[in-house]
Amino acid sequence: MTSDLEPFRIYSASAGSGKTYTLTREYLRLLLGGRGGQPFREILAITFTNKAVGELKNRILDSLEAFAATRTDQERPSLFRDLQADLGTDRETLARRSARVLQEILHNYAFFDVSTIDKFNHRILRTFSRDLQLPAGFEVVLDSDALLERAVDNLIMQAGEAPELTRVLIDFALEKSADDRSWDIGRDLAETGKLLFNENHAAYLKTFDGKGISDFLRLREKLAGGQAACKARLLELTAEILAEIEGNGLETTDFHAGYFPKFIQKIHDGDFDQDFDAAWKRDFADRPLYSKSNKEAPREILDRLHPAFIGKFEEIRTLVLHRAFLKNAYTNCAPFTVLGLLQLELKRIEQAESLLPVAKFNSIISEELADQPAPYIYERLGEKYRHYFIDEFQDTSELQWKNLVPLIGNALEGEDEQGQRGSLVLVGDAKQAIYRWRGGYAEQFLGLIRGPGNPFSVQAKGYELPVNYRSCETIVRFNNDFFSELSQKLSNPDYERLFRDGNRQLPNSRDPGLVEIGFLHADPPDREAAYLDRTVEILARLRQAGYAYGSVCVLTRRRRDGVVLSERLLAEGIPVISSETLLLKNHPAVAFLIDLLHFLEEPEDRNHRFGILSFLAPDGVETHSWIHRHLEDTGRLLRQEWSFFASEMALKPAYDILETAIRQFRLGEESEAYLFALLEYALEAARHGDVSLGTFLEYWESKKDKLSIAAPESPDALRLMTIHSAKGLEFPVVIFPFADSSIYAEKNPKLWVPVDPGTYCGFSYLQINSRREVEAYGEMEAALYREERGKLELDAYNVLYVAHTRAVEALFVLTGPMTEKEVAEPRRYTDLYRQYLKHLGKWDGNTTTYSFGRLGQGRAVAETAGRDPLAFAYSSRESAQLHIVTQSGRLWDSPLETAKKYGNTLHLALSMIRTAGDLPGVVPRLIGEGLVPDGQRGPLENTLRQIVGHPELSPYFREGPEIYNERGIILRNKVILRPDRLVVDGGSAVVIDYKTALPAASHRDQVQAYAGAVSEMGLRLERALLVYISDNGIKIETL
Known part of the structure; x- marks a missing residue:
């Protein structure tokens, strides 16, 4: 690596290849290049999680600190030596620059811009809030689902008031009920509403702009009418065919296996949901209607009828498939009918409460600011970035990248006052793109690497990071061979090339390590229990080999599998940290x-x-x-x-x-x-x-299903997490049970199909359910379906790749039964493992476990730095020093709030009085602290004088006895009681408790509890007084 690297560099960083090291090196190369000033002010580094931001910042600052402390060549860290070579400088100079830059960053930390993409977008929106007509103090909403639920509920509540909306909602509920689905439409509306926050659907939903309920109702009528027309024509055609068969004296047995007449009869009876996969249907025009072995068949009649039947059969095929398309589109149309109203309701809530969902950041910037010149945006931001770093680029959405391109292009394609160009460094790995569902677009990264996707005039230079610094040799070589071999199973040539060429890592570690592929025994009666049993067995082996639980992470693809695993492991007495235990x-x-x-x-x-x-x-x-x-x-x-x-x-x-x-x-x-x-x-x-x-x-x-705490550091607790949560992490040992996921599994999959607006009431796209029958709708639909299947393959392979590359020393995979039916095309992960073992010549139908390498000796998990336990602090009123005026002040005029405030203020004042001599200074102090309005001074002082001077109470406000106001008494069962006033004189005590509410039995119970506590302390209870304070005076009860 030289000091004059290309301005636009892309690093393909496979798992464990030193991605963070490379980013840090590139960043420090700019900081320590010797240009003077504060170069970090011109650098923007973007990543996707707060944790990644923290890690990169710490890596940069820790490196600068270590560099500044380097005194000899022997002390130089490897990164220091690399930067010396990059910059062509000596040790003393680099150490001196590091100390200066570190000091500059710490003194100007706000300009040290390592940020998440959402935080950077948030800055832009705050800066341009007035231009965008956003509330100046808008609140960012992270949970768009909760916002959506409110909007759906509000919309449904309008039923009965808006006739058109009411008709749509009732019709939708009745249709669902008729299809044996739940009539509850709230879930469907919420699912459709989620599309409003999903970038993957934004371009299609944009085509709905300006369309209201009436437009969708016309579309639905069009789709329903088309289905009815298809049905009528199908019944007509099938009636004609059946009449021909009967008129010619033909029987079902005269036809080959009776297929054709049975098929026609089904349709005539109203069963229109037919497929055309069977061989006789595919070859209907080329095969005779009769079986050659059937010598009794009236061949002459059948041969004569065949040409007419061919024409009608093809028309039936066209009608059945077209009706299926119309029905599919119609099913998806109903929720879209109210999408516009749902969007309006969301906007109303957002405006009324000054809310802005984080999911809308990218679209707002794209629509409102994309055409603004970059210098203007820089000027408004108060920053001018010349150098950009984007981490995990494979997870960047199209819209996020589109929004950044103008800013980056301005720096990359222009020069500053010194004639220097800016730079762009992208780091990513398309094999680890597992967030397509939230907008991540791996194809974007592939396009940049291979050339055609570059939006800049500056050519990109690609670099591979070839060495795996994470995993032991056996694991690296196994993964190289496994994914390279299985790349042939990918239907998309670009994806095949990615896995074929992207798995050539060199191992850094010479420790052997272990990979073990375990299959379940033949057809276990309870698969779930079998996976759990095998996992527990592996953990027992690891313990015997010296591995602590804290060395192990168990990965699952589905959260549900993690839940049952957590329950089983806890039942076995195994300490577990998981998303479930953290809830x-x-x-x-x-x-x-x-x-x-x-x-x-x-x-x-x-x-x-x-x-x-x-x-x-x-x-x-x-x-x-x-x-x-x-x-x-x-x-x-x-x-x-x-x-x-x-x-x-x-x-x-x-x-x-x-x-x-x-x-x-x-x-x-x-x-x-x-x-x-x-x-x-x-x-x-x-x-x-x-x-x-x-x-x-x-x-x-x-x-409640989402509220959790951050995972604590625990030296000997097993980690249990989903593969998505584990991305970017590493563990000494990884166990991957339930490794039998479907490659094509997708929740409620949809496709957007382009249609002729003239035919479909002005709509240019319709949404349909993605299922096998779509391939038969037509060439365009088939191409879209196959493209989507290709993406599902890539996503499934990527998830598997992430799971396989977390382990340092050992990887255990538990997959499905070894006796499952062999398939030519893999449909599940089990098929991939079986086919790979067959490729190696190792497959044996009687063997359930296949090992590569060997398991080493476990090492104790390093103890985390000792920390003093944090005592739980209470902010109760008796210890509060900070008083906050809240919005509840608006309610003080209500009788309830007035009474509560008066009672609290009086209690606070009495807690400040030890003896009668304290009385004069109490109220002025409360007024000075803003707790009592000056106008209430007289009434409050008068009430306090009545209490302190009351004949029954005044003896307990004299000098001499020990006074404890609002002091806790800890009982044997560790319960704390806190009487308002405890007066101790010698061995006797008096308990006093004040009340401003009406008398209640609970008050007496409370004071009796205080009295019992005083007796437990070994004091003789002289009196227990319950003092009621009201506008009518003071009433004292002795208990």
């Missing part, structure tokens, strides 16, 4: 808190009571009996044993309830990450000002 809803403490919230919202619901009691049941008791005993008086149990007062808690915000519950039930001693996350989500649910319990529970129910 908040699956953690016992979180599940208990959610049950508790539901109990506060719905006290009569026995299911939530049962969940609460199951969690709280003490050790050493018979659980079911204990639950049965307390099921009817759960609220009383919570008051007496844990001082959790449900009636009071139900009025508080969700966040406060959760925090109080965590404290009272002592949940903060463990599971901090899950509890912190739950509290974070409680704040998130309340971000628009509604902090109520009901709002949070609605939020939880809609999000």
Whole structure:
């Protein structure tokens, strides 16, 4: 690599080939080139995840720090030596430049631009928000599904008010019901609505612009009318043929196997869903109607009728297939009928709440800013980038690339004041493109590498990174041979070339390593259980070989397979970190808190009571009996044993309830990450000002299947993740069970078919279901179907490639039964493994396990750096130093809010008074902190004087005794009680609790709990006072 590399460089980086090292080297080459100034201000590095951004930033900064500390040639890291060769400079100069650049970056960190593509787009949209008529403070929506559900619900709610919409929705529901499908149309509308956020469908949906319900209704009538016409003509033709057969005295047995008359009769009876795959149908014109072995057949009559039957048969074929196309299109048409209204409803919600889905970033920039000159965009951004780096380019969508091209072209094709051109470095691997469903476009990367897709006048120079630095030799050579051999199975020549030429990696490690392909035994009665058993067996072997669980990652293609694996491994006592174990809803403490919230919202619901009691049941008791005993008086149990007062808690915000519950039930001693996350989500649910319990529970129910914590660092816990989640990661050992996925599996596959607008009411594209029959619709549809099949093949191979290339030392694959039927064309991963082993001459129908290389000795997983446990902190009002004015202030005029605010303020003021001498300074302090309006000074001071000077209370505000205001008392069961005031004088104590609400039995229970706690402390209880404070004065109850 030289210092005058081409300005446009593309690196094909197969798995483990040092992609991040190359990116860092290229970036540092620009930083340390000796041009002076702050070159990082002119560099934009783009990748696709926040984690990748963090890794690249850390790699750059760590390298600069290490370079700056290099004092001798022996200390030089390999990257340092490479950069010396690139730049032709000596050690001292490079170290000095590194120190200077590192200091410049740290002092100007905001200009160190390593960013995700979405974050960069967000900057552009913020900058141009006024031009685009976006709200200045718009909020980015990451979960477009939740937004879509709201829009669908709102749209359905309009049924009955808008006649056209009502008719469409009712007709759609009836059609679904008639087809034996659920009449619930919400799911269909939501699925269609998702297309609005999917770049893969944007160009086709654009052709719907300006079309309303009436246009779609006309199209549906056209499609329905076409089906009816086909049906009528089919019945006419089949009636004619059957009449000819009967009129000529022919019987079914006169025809070859009776195929033809039976087929005609089926259609005449209304069974129009016929295929034409059978050999006799394909060759109908070339074969006689009778069997040559049938000597009794009236051959003369059949030969005479055959020419007429040929014409009618071909017309029947055309009609059946055309009707199938029309029916297919009609089925998909109904949800599109209201797509325009759905889009309008989404826009209304977005505008009303100042929302902008992240999925719309690319389309907005493309439509509104693509034609703006690059210098103008740079000027508005306040930056002028000259050098671009794009990582994981194979996952870049067409729209993302299109939006970047003008900016990059301006730098790449122009020169700055010093006559220097900008540069572009792309890094990627089309074999690892596994995100087509969200817009990733591997063909774009292939087009740039091979030439025709280059949008710039500057020629691209391609580089291969030939060495695999990740995996042991056996794994590298196995994958090279496996994927090169199987490339022949790909139907698209470009994809075949990709896998044929892209798997020639050289191993860096000479350690042998192991690859093991395991087949299930012949036709196991329970495949799922068989996969689980084999996985557990492999883990036992690895433990015997010295491997820690933390060295192992188990990969699955489907999340569902990961769920059953997690359950089985946990049942075996194997520690597991997985997406399921990281979900908040699956953690016992979180599940208990959610049950508790539901109990506060719905006290009569026995299911939530049962969940609460199951969690709280003490050790050493018979659980079911204990639950049965307390099921009817759960609220009383919570008051007496844990001082959790449900009636009071139900009025508080969700966040406060959760925090109080965590404290009272002592949940903060463990599971901090899950509890912190739950509290974070409680704040998130309340971000628009509604902090109520009901709002949070609605939020939880809609999000609970996605809310999780980040995976913790654990030295000896097995990782269980999907292949998509594991992309970019590596593990000493990888186990890949359930490796029997269908190559052509696709959820609800669709195709967009171009049609004549003149025939189809002005529509130029129709969407149809992608299925085998589409090949028969016509040449164009067949070509589209085959193209889509080719893409599915590539996606399946890419997923398999990613799974195979995560392992460092050992790869275990568990695939389907070895006795499954042999197929010429592979349809499942099992077929690929079987055909590869046959190619090697190793296949033996009696062998279930095939090994390559050998398993080494496991090494202990490095312990993570020790960290002090983070104590769970509470932000309760008695310790709060920061006071935030929220939108709830708008509600203070309501009686409930006024009462709550008054009670809270009075409690706070009393907690600040130890003796009567503290009274004069309390109210001024509260006014100074903004907690009490100056106009309320007089009434509040008057109330406080009445309390402190009350004849029954004044002795407890004198100097001398020990005073504890709002101080916690920890009981033996670790429950914390917090009386408002505890006065201790010698060995005796007085408990005082203030209330501003109406008297209630729960208040007496609460004070009695305080009294019991004081007795447990060894103090003699002198008095327990319940002080009610109201506009009518002060009332004191002695308990």
